[in-house]
Amino acid sequence: MTGRRAVEKSTTPTPASGSTKRAPQGRRTRRTAGLEEEPEFIQLLTPTGERIDHPDYPLELSDEEARSLYRDMVLVRRVDAEGTALQRQGELGLWASLLGQEAAQIGSGRALRADDFAFPTYREHGVAWCKGVSPVNLLGMFRGVNNGGWDPFENNFNLYTIVIGSQTLHAVGYAMGVQRDGGDSAVIAYFGDGASSQGDVLEAFVFGASYNAPVVFFCQNNQWAISEPTSRQFRVPLYKRAAGFGFPGVRVDGNDVFACLAVTRAALEHARSGQGPMLIEAFTYRMGAHTTSDDPTRYRSSDEVESWRAKDPIVRLRAYLDREGRADDVFYKSVDDEADRLAAEIRSGCLALPDPDPLSMFEHSYADEHAQVTEERAFLAEYLAGFSEELS
Amino acid sequence: MTQLTLAKAINAGLRRAMEQDPKVLLMGEDIGKLGGVFRVTDGLQKDFGDDRVIDTPLAESGIIGTALGLALRGFRPVCEIQFDGFVFPAFDQITTQVAKFRARSAGTVRMPMVIRIPSGGGIGAVEHHSESPEALFAHTAGLRVVSCSNPVDGYWMIQQAIRSDDPVIFFEPKRRYWEKAEVEVDGQAPRPFDRAAVVRPGTDLTLAAHGPMVRTCLDAANAAESEGRSIEVVDLRTISPLDVDTVAGSVGRTGRLVVVHEAPVFFGLGAELAAKVTERCFYRLEAPVLRVGGFHAPYPPSRVEEIYLPDLDRVLDAVDRAFAF
Numbered sequence: 001m002t003g004r005r006a007v008e009k010s011t012t013p014t015p016a017s018g019s020t021k022r023a024p025q026g027r028r029t030r031r032t033a034g035l036e037e038e039p040e041f042i043q044l045l046t047p048t049g050e051r052i053d054h055p056d057y058p059l060e061l062s063d064e065e066a067r068s069l070y071r072d073m074v075l076v077r078r079v080d081a082e083g084t085a086l087q088r089q090g091e092l093g094l095w096a097s098l099l100g101q102e103a104a105q106i107g108s109g110r111a112l113r114a115d116d117f118a119f120p121t122y123r124e125h126g127v128a129w130c131k132g133v134s135p136v137n138l139l140g141m142f143r144g145v146n147n148g149g150w151d152p153f154e155n156n157f158n159l160y161t162i163v164i165g166s167q168t169l170h171a172v173g174y175a176m177g178v179q180r181d182g183g184d185s186a187v188i189a190y191f192g193d194g195a196s197s198q199g200d201v202l203e204a205f206v207f208g209a210s211y212n213a214p215v216v217f218f219c220q221n222n223q224w225a226i227s228e229p230t231s232r233q234f235r236v237p238l239y240k241r242a243a244g245f246g247f248p249g250v251r252v253d254g255n256d257v258f259a260c261l262a263v264t265r266a267a268l269e270h271a272r273s274g275q276g277p278m279l280i281e282a283f284t285y286r287m288g289a290h291t292t293s294d295d296p297t298r299y300r301s302s303d304e305v306e307s308w309r310a311k312d313p314i315v316r317l318r319a320y321l322d323r324e325g326r327a328d329d330v331f332y333k334s335v336d337d338e339a340d341r342l343a344a345e346i347r348s349g350c351l352a353l354p355d356p357d358p359l360s361m362f363e364h365s366y367a368d369e370h371a372q373v374t375e376e377r378a379f380l381a382e383y384l385a386g387f388s389e390e391l392s
Numbered sequence: 393m394t395q396l397t398l399a400k401a402i403n404a405g406l407r408r409a410m411e412q413d414p415k416v417l418l419m420g421e422d423i424g425k426l427g428g429v430f431r432v433t434d435g436l437q438k439d440f441g442d443d444r445v446i447d448t449p450l451a452e453s454g455i456i457g458t459a460l461g462l463a464l465r466g467f468r469p470v471c472e473i474q475f476d477g478f479v480f481p482a483f484d485q486i487t488t489q490v491a492k493f494r495a496r497s498a499g500t501v502r503m504p505m506v507i508r509i510p511s512g513g514g515i516g517a518v519e520h521h522s523e524s525p526e527a528l529f530a531h532t533a534g535l536r537v538v539s540c541s542n543p544v545d546g547y548w549m550i551q552q553a554i555r556s557d558d559p560v561i562f563f564e565p566k567r568r569y570w571e572k573a574e575v576e577v578d579g580q581a582p583r584p585f586d587r588a589a590v591v592r593p594g595t596d597l598t599l600a601a602h603g604p605m606v607r608t609c610l611d612a613a614n615a616a617e618s619e620g621r622s623i624e625v626v627d628l629r630t631i632s633p634l635d636v637d638t639v640a641g642s643v644g645r646t647g648r649l650v651v652v653h654e655a656p657v658f659f660g661l662g663a664e665l666a667a668k669v670t671e672r673c674f675y676r677l678e679a680p681v682l683r684v685g686g687f688h689a690p691y692p693p694s695r696v697e698e699i700y701l702p703d704l705d706r707v708l709d710a711v712d713r714a715f716a717f
Binding site for chain 2: 146147148151152153158159161163166168169170171172173174175176177178180181199200203204206207210363364365366367368370371372373
């Protein structure tokens with residue numbers, strides 16, 4: 001068994017056909033086609049939980065390791081559900097859901113060593129979990145109490161980056177620093193299918209290749225950039241772009257946590273051993289909205305969403321664990337209980353996040369005193385103090 | 393004392409910073425073997441190697457974005473943007489990422505990065521090679537913006553910028569690259585890099601300028617002296633922060649202020665300085681603060697740039713108007 005499988009036709013863009021054909025409304029042809037061929041990807045675990053081997057990506061996991069991937073995915077799904085609930089209840093201004101992308105994030109995140117540095121977008125709650133960032137700290141920027149929320153050096157996990165694609169260049173620069181310092185740490189840059197159109201991402205590919213930097217470009221192709229389908233971003237499969245930049249690209253079943261783990265490990269090893277960058281396209285699906293401000297029913301069909309639900313990463317791993325007898329009900333119950341406790345901690349932690357002192361906005365914009373900041377902070381402090389005198 | 397051109401002085405400053413701190417790296421287009429299109433980095437790759445003097449791909453956003461990553465890793469990158477007009481592809485990285493990083497991290501991350509930009513006109517260049525974008529950067533919190541006008545400041549200010557833990561936009565007046573001065577290359581910097589300097593004392597009017605216009609203002613002050621007017625010249629040196637104390641102190645003595653810069657007057661440095669000085673010196677002012685600068689027009693073809701750029705006559709015209717008020 002090769003492990004390279006086509007995903008079902010209903011979920012992928014149809015092959016390019018007569019590009020001059022007019023749509024019924026007589027508008028110019030919409031380029032919905034795009035992909036040259038049916039997607040193929042590395043898969044080690046089928047949607048029904050059947051384990052298959054791939055010659056290039058062997059993976060041996062103990063029962064404990066296999067169960068722990070299940071635990072991670074269940075817990076981060078629960079973190080995510082709590083984030084959505086907190087937003088709906090007005091406790092967060094916004095939440096960006098990872099629902100459906102648990103395998104891509106846990107698989108790649110668990111491939112990282114502690115000294116590997118990760119550069120996330122704003123949706124990598126699962127990778128943050130793997131790197132040891134407290135889920136409560138992820139909530140700060142969404143609640144509006146800070147613009148960061150954790151020390152990036154504590155867990156080698158950068159702050160979330162909202163401007164699309166910017167962090168890929170930061171990752172390459174960091175990797176260039178690793179090269180100069182020596183050692184065999186690697187760097188991973190997360191981005192999405194939408195970001196693949198950003199100049200910064202393409203410049204990151206150029207710089208990464210030019211300097212042979214120890215960086216893995218990990219694209220979660222979740223099929224949608226808010227309302228824009230992947231056919232708007234690329235006309236050839238994304239992973240194939242890597243060849244044009246001079247490094248390997250590979251597509252992995254992004255809903256298969258085993259494949260994501262094995263392929264990311266291989267790519268990190270590739271980087272560590274001085275062979276330079278590698279691009280991984282994790283073919284997955286954003287089951288939820290882009291963020292809590294989005295309404296995906298305006299642009300995609302429920303049939304499409306349902307077809308992806310059948311490929312759920314957690315259901316698939318549980319089917320495998322059951323099939324192989326590697327986990328029992330006691331285990332599942334313990335994970336569910338842990339998820340309940342985690343959710344409660346997140347909720348109470350969120351509500352306990354203090355609002356920032358208004359004057360703190362001035363505190364850290366410069367390392368050294370800056371006269372404009374000094375003047376304005378003094379003005380605001382005096383202005384605000386005037387109100388407290390009125391009250392007293 | 394060594395006689396150095398501005399370009400050589402900055403080169404010497406870069407060399408000294410690299411000798412003193414192995415974390416200092418230079419990045420940019422053509423800065424290695426070629427030594428930069430203005431030769432400011434001449435010879436540095438030969439002496440420090442291509443790991444520390446890095447020729448980059450031709451992508452300004454890529455230069456600044458990767459420099460940010462290097463700064464995160466503990467390096468102190470000094471980036472050269474080849475010409476002022478080419479900084480805009482990097483504007484996003486500079487304003488949304490570099491400027492905010494320290495604040496976003498609540499001070500846990502330092503962002504010691506210098507972005508050197510040869511700027512301004514007067515060299516007969518083609519489009520996009522003569523811009524003065526300082527106001528665009530000064531408007532962004534988190535950045536320091538400085539501008540050197542002479543070899544002494546070029547030598548010392550580049551070292552101070554590199555030593556700063558804040559990101560610094562470092563403007564170099566390209567038309568002054570070949571002007572010479574005696575530079576004391578040992579010892580300490582004569583003054584902090586976030587302070588202006590009175591470079592010519594006077595009693596009747598203050599001319600405030602930075603970078604390429606300081607020389608022009610000194611020439612204007614000398615010309616005015618023959619007409620019996622005593623003009624003080626302030627070299628602003630730093631644009632963010634703006635050293636209002638020094639300018640207001642000068643205006644307190646003279647009662648008149650004319651601000652001169654190559655950048656367009658509209659929404660420019662002169663407007664900010666006029667507002668601040670008016671607040672501080674309202675009762676001392678004998679005339680409104682006047683501004684001399686570029687026009688609200690795209691930078692013109694080089695055959696007419698001398699009409700667009702402030703020169704001695706335009707500065708003296710404003711001086712006349714200030715006295716006539």
